[in-house]
Amino acid sequence: MQEPTIYFKKSRLQRQDIVVLEFQYSAPIYTFLKSSGLVLWSDQLHKWYLVYDRDQLNTLYTQLKQQHFLVNIKAALPPMETNKGFNFHNLTMYKDYRSYLIGLRMSVSTVDTYSNFIMAYVRYLGYKDLLESDAECIRDFILHSVQRLNYSVSTHRQMVSAFKHLGLLYPELETLLEVMKRPTRDKFQPQVLSTQEVILLLQVTENLKHRFALGMLYSCGLRIGELLNMRLFHIDLDRQQVFVKHGKGRKDRHVSIAVSMFPLIKNYLATYRPETYVLESLSGGPYSSSSIRSFLRRSCKKAGITKKITPHSLRHSYATHMIENGVGLRHVQELLGHSKPETTMLYTHIARKDLLQIVNPLDAAVKTFKSAKEPPNIRLSGDF
Secondary structure, X not given: OOOOOEEEEEEEEOOEEEEEEEOOOOHHHHXXXXXXXXXXXXXXXXXXXXXXXXXXXXXXXXXXXXXXXXXXXXXXXXXXXXXXXXXXXXXXXHXXXXXXXXXXXXXXXXXXXXXXXXXXXXXXXXXXXXXXXXXXXXXXXXHHHHHHHOOXXXXXXXXXXXXXXXXXXXXXXXXXXXXXXXXXXXXXXXXOOOHHHHXXXXXXXXXXXXXXXXXXXXXXXXXXXXXXXXXXXXXXXXOOEEEEOOOHHHOOEEEEOOHHHHHHHHHHHHHHXXXXXXXXXXXXXXXXXXXXXXXXXXXXXXXXXXXXXXXXXXHHHXXXXXXXXXXXXXXXXXXXXXXXXXXXXXXXXXXXXXXXXXXXHHHHHHHHHHOOOOOOOOOOOXXX
């Protein structure tokens, strides 16, 4: 029986150029790739991939052909930006670093993010040995990456954290990396929807599955990853709560379900009949985050909401509305799964009904004039 064709396709992962290998499952191909030492497995993509390097790509292509596998490399061409060579000893250290992160029981997303930063640095070094790095080389790489890729402050902080863990693994680099400073975190106020906008958003979302997803994100204050990983048995309608397993920081928690969500939940479960995950793809696996972001954008446009809204904005809105409704900060912190109360206190700066109730001095002045026996003409614009 002929083995399936292996397709090389360009893609992006954590702002890096990669080549993804796509093929129908084949035990011989899987075994070869696993033992080749040239490709990596992504739990996020559920595929084998390699960070783009022309020499490494050619080596893999040659070895696959030598094993008489069918390979289609056209989709990976023309080549992306190449580097100045590759030190395969660095690749071994990279794999050890990734295993080290997994051993710390970091989340799949964190392992992928940190590992990709270090792989980008390995490519940047070319033939130079990783352990020969000096402070200037690392600083230049970070500056180069932040400027060229326009990294946000949070991504910059993640990159520094990735290097600090590298220093913990390799004592030769520890002295260099322990003095690295993370940039100060942005003090931004998240974008939130009003309660009227939330209701309108749900009303204009006609697809039942999509409306259910948005309703769960808002009414339970879920992170998008928590919803995608939620299993059917995590929903307990009798106790009016959902169980969030291994949220951020591997913390479990229970969150109450809005009674008004019950008809929508029952309708969705009876119509779509998911078997394992609450939200399932056509193949039966977990739903994709990109799909949720896509239909959320469409619903916002349909509702006439011009704010920049993401799935996480629904969680911000949930927390803000809870505080505005008088729920204590400690309870909100527990419902959101925050480790530190300072994180939850961010929402107290948004939910400031006491400030909104303060009378603006201009309104007070206009009201004073209007209450006079002979009110003067105080129109501020035309006939208004």
